[in-house]
Amino acid sequence: MRRYSAFAIAREAARYHQGWERAWASPEPKKSYDAIIVGAGGHGLATAFYLGKNFGITNVAVIEKGWLGGGNTGRNTTIIRSNYLQDASAAIYEKARGLYETMSQDLNYNVMFSPRGVIMLAQTHHEVRGYQRTAHANALQGVKTEFISPARVKEIVPIINLDGPRYPVLGGLWQARGGTARHDAVAWGYARACSDMGMDIIQKTEVTGVRKENGAVVGVETSRGFIGTKKLGIVVAGHSGVLADMAGFRLPIESVALQALVSEPIKPCMDCVVMANTVHGYMSQSDKGEMVIGGGADGYNNYTQRGSFHHIEETVRALVETFPMISRLKQLRQWGGIVDMTGDRSPILSKTPVEGVFINCGWGTGGFKAIPGSGWGFAELMARGYSPLTAEFGLNRFKEGRFIDESVAAGVAH
């Protein structure tokens, strides 16, 4: 792989950029692999990356039915934070956040991780207490957060309206090293690095079946034929239920549409991420200048990648109330992704009833921030059968009632 740098750009400029090589190869699938990952989203690609990097397993294929990064990884609002309440969550999200800090250098691909800070507003006394609880939990988890006053909130976000007549801002939970990153770049950077390690990223190829012998996996049926493997990682977000069905087990997952929107671009006016969970909306400003806005998920299951307008309306209304100046901005674009929701709003990273089949799903509305940590832990689980990062996220927790409930702390969990 030829390294990217300012120097390389200068060199290429001299020849009309005709010398750049492919970021990732487009190989024909082999007959079999040591490990197969289904789904070339962020989580699938990060898993492959760490299988190679941490465990030297490089005879790996990542099979993607569409184009890599085209699922939720390429549709999310890119909020990165680790100020979670429960220990197991804080551990994996903080691991991920730490890996984001050096991801551009690790991948030699600028993913534009921008630790500009994340504020979660407290707008009821109940929410104040909830975030104070999170701050205390974070203090013991090694996650740096702070409950800040309304005055400090205003200092960080001058465009905010603190004194809304209905839900005045009473403070906020502030994580200074939270922020955003460029979502596509995360997928592309991993894909390039995986391809460089000799892994095959096979796009436009749908997995249509899981072949088993004696209760153990032997390979997958795909739209391009059978491909053998003894280790299969299913990392397909909204379609997890479909893949689990192919493998012959059931998942406690519901798939619903989550939407987001952006405004037309304007000059910089907000340099952090603000989440207002009481009123259901959050906003940040992208490097292009668009205000990136998201809110709640639809209340019914579907696979259409379209959502209902009233969620957009609810979200915009909440944000016009929180940031009155956006009333005179225009909505440029809206879109939706199908998110995989578990009952406790925490992911599943687990062995399954089928030997050799592992599942990584349930990231729901908030898994972008987890990508490197999830890849790290899931690769360890696949390679060694155990990872302290994923230990609590097993499937059996639903049978035992050992939930990791994050909705405890916040209504919306992006």
Add this chain to the structure above:
Amino acid sequence: MSTRLSSGGRLIDRSAARDFTFNGKRLTGYAGDTLASALLANGQTLMGRSFKYHRPRGVVASGAEEPNALMGIGKGSRFEPNQRATTTELFDGLEAESQNHWPSLEFDVGAVNNSLAMFFPAGFYYKTFMFPRPAWKHLFEPIVRHSAGLGKAPKDRDADRYEHFYAFVDVMIVGGGIAGLQAALTAGASGARVLLVEQTAHWGGRAPVDGVEIDGQPADEWIKSALQTLEGMDNVRVRSRTMASGVYDHGYVLAYERLTDHAPEMDGPRHRLWRIRAKQVITATGALERPLSFAGNDIPGVMLASAVRDYVVNWGVSPGDRTVVVTNNDDAYRTALALHGAGLAVPAIVDARATVTGDLPEAARAAGIRVLTGTGIASVKGKKAVTGVTLCAQAGEGAVTDEIACEAVAMSGGWSPVVHLWSHCGGKLTWDADQACFRPDHDRAPTSHDGKPFVTAAGAADGVLGSADALASGSNAAVAVAEALGLSATASAPSANDPAETPMEAVWIMPQGAGPAKRMKMWLDYQNDVKVSDVRLAAQEGYESVEHTKRYTTLGMATDQGKLSNINGLATLASALNDEIPNVGTTTFRPPYTPISMGAIAGEARGDVFQPLRRTPMHAWHEEQGAYMEPVGHWRRPYCYPKAGETHEQAVHREVLATRNSLGLLDASTLGKIIVKGPDAGRFMDMLYTNMMSTLKPGKCRYGLMCNENGFLMDDGVVARIDEDTFLVHTTSGGAEHTHGHMEDWLQCEWWDWKVHTVNVTEQYAQVAVVGPNARKLLEKLGTDMDLSAEALPFMGFATGKIGGFNTRVFRISFSGELSFEIAVPASQGRAFWDALHEAGAEWNATAYGTEALHIMRAEKGFIMIGDETDGTVIPQDLGLGWAISKKKEDYLGKRAQERSHMTDPTRWKLVGLETVDGSVIPDGSYAVASGTNANGQGNTQGRITSTYHSPTLGKGIAMGLVLNGPDRMGEVIEFNKVDGTTVPAKIVNPVFYDPDGEKQNV
């Protein structure tokens, strides 16, 4: 230079001058101008700067597709960035400023990006800015953000109003061109309820500009009479300045009406969002002209041929004295003829096709215009304005054959149907190789709830470009739609003149064999600065999917949403991949069609009416007393009633002590009240609650716990059995709607055959808690026909009767540990009752108390509070509430879940009381630390605080919490963490701090 022609302009009124300013310069236009036409009329061709390279930008289009001429308009609380000059109607006093430049539009420092453009190809930022690590956030990113971003951020709260509007129609027709009008005439005649919307202020679309004649008359005449006919139909509504922005599932359509943008002095809302349920939708949204990709096609003065025609015909504006027309189709000849007709020079029509013989080219030739076939533009000359073009053979690599001086270039690469609305809800497209465009695939239309198609395309939007065909297409669409609605309509369409045309030929790059240096100067996306070379680079680097290309290059992601660039970009990608355009496919079309204001989306819901406000009958009293209110669901409840000079804390303490020592009054009207009635009510209540409710005697109350199916405690409250078939369920204030929904969920989805009916009567009753040692005295003073003595109305009993003349239901329940009566009266009498209690209670210093005093008193008594002691992960067993779980019942919601291994795990944290050693208050949310760290290096814990207060009654800090083996560790001191890393020691005690034997409440 562009200028106003001495005559002509079908839309302007030369007798009505309009003054406006542009970048502070005073200019004049006419009523009927757009800001863009007025600027051109004043010779202002430079209108903005592009996003990435800050290249000079002039207007390229004349409508919603405009990517360049974006302005900041208005000032102060009416300032709005990024408004398209082409869709902004001119009015007196309009103030506009151009964007994205510093220090000025003419001289922009950011344009250095342009000279460095060779270092900034698509995706360059992914490849650099990585070292040193902190530099991205602190150095590079701020630079990138500042140079991007287009318009300025508004600073103030919006001074305008917005509203929502609802409509239900049989047929919604989008687009007021001739196809849309004809569709409306046909559909209207069928009797269907029709709504016809047009995004501009004018009807008729392109036909009048294109010289179309309908039924032998100029198109304008037919349009006028069509509109008159439609306005005369009761079943038809027409709306101009209204854009359909999105089509959603099941015929839900959004439209965006701009009411006062063109006349800000008018009263009323600025924008109106129409929320329409349409049984059928006809999209007659026309087509958009495509630019051509030749070197320098972004220099101000290069415009779409149709736009040039619009400026001449509609607004009497010349784009420049000499305009070169460049095309691959016959339509652009209309522009040449229009220019010629206005007395302007057309030095040449450059046509990429080898032979052209259509009526229009012949007419051009006849007019003496030079037609150069098989020819392309090698490059456009000029920097901030076009000064000329060089020509070459289209088939070659660009060797210059000729050079022509000119001020404008009118280009046409063919037409793309506007398929956005067709596509929003799943309509598929098919590639039309003859016209080189995607058009709606009639066999794969969007389908509604019944699986049947509900969107039909008509006219140019369906790829039908000729005017006679477009009229017929409008009528046919309406007939088909009427049939689908079970109505009958007759196809009929007037005749129209259509010249014989030479077929267009797809031209995606000019000249055919242009090399890399030329491709770096061919713009696809003018606003985002995406060039042919960028798309090819994306393909070369493996970003082959159209979505990858779009994201890697930002093609089509500008504020025009790729209206001009998408198809050209796809074609470029296809050619780079050696593939066919239809195989490459399109990106997804998503609402809105053109950007709509956030204000319109939010509607009227802002400020005080941001959300519905629920008021108890006593709400006004609380406000009169200056209560400090807190939101509880949609209610606002008094947190406390501070007197002059009192802090909130002091007020709360006063309220607690007054209640404990004498008499307190709480407005408890927000308490949820749900009637559960029917022969199966008892059975249903047994399933809802962990307790046995079916055995409750009429006239009695019982405290009950409600769990969800995962076993977690979700609500608690007192249930009163009114009679054999009727229960009155009290829920928490915040939980009433949720609980009612929960009941209905089970009744409707699982136990639909049970004879039970539920009604939420929360707002039908006002409720007051009369609390304290003097509570009974107060009620007796008011006079009652009930016996309120401890014997006749014991704790957990209730009675119905009169108090002080009010009809009441009196519950002997207590959440404070004091003698307490909760009294319900009809809501209409709530305020009078409340006043009567205060008046009569004056002798005992009756004190209104708020939610905080309520919380403290319940914590002093060790009563749990839903939302404090519970958080969705706590089961009743954790809270020592095992006594409220019936052992006799076979089942209740949550029972099975509570038997799971983790739920019965003896190491679950259990409820205890906690007291600091020094009487201080433990911080809210604190965790009890344990020694060591876990496998992930996090500090171990052994419990947490759930409620913590300073108790005014006891004069010290008290807390409740969940602690590992807590109830077995009474007296032990454990450490609670603070956010600063230190800890507070606290002793584990019984959670009932006050009156553990209940002597005060059972009197």
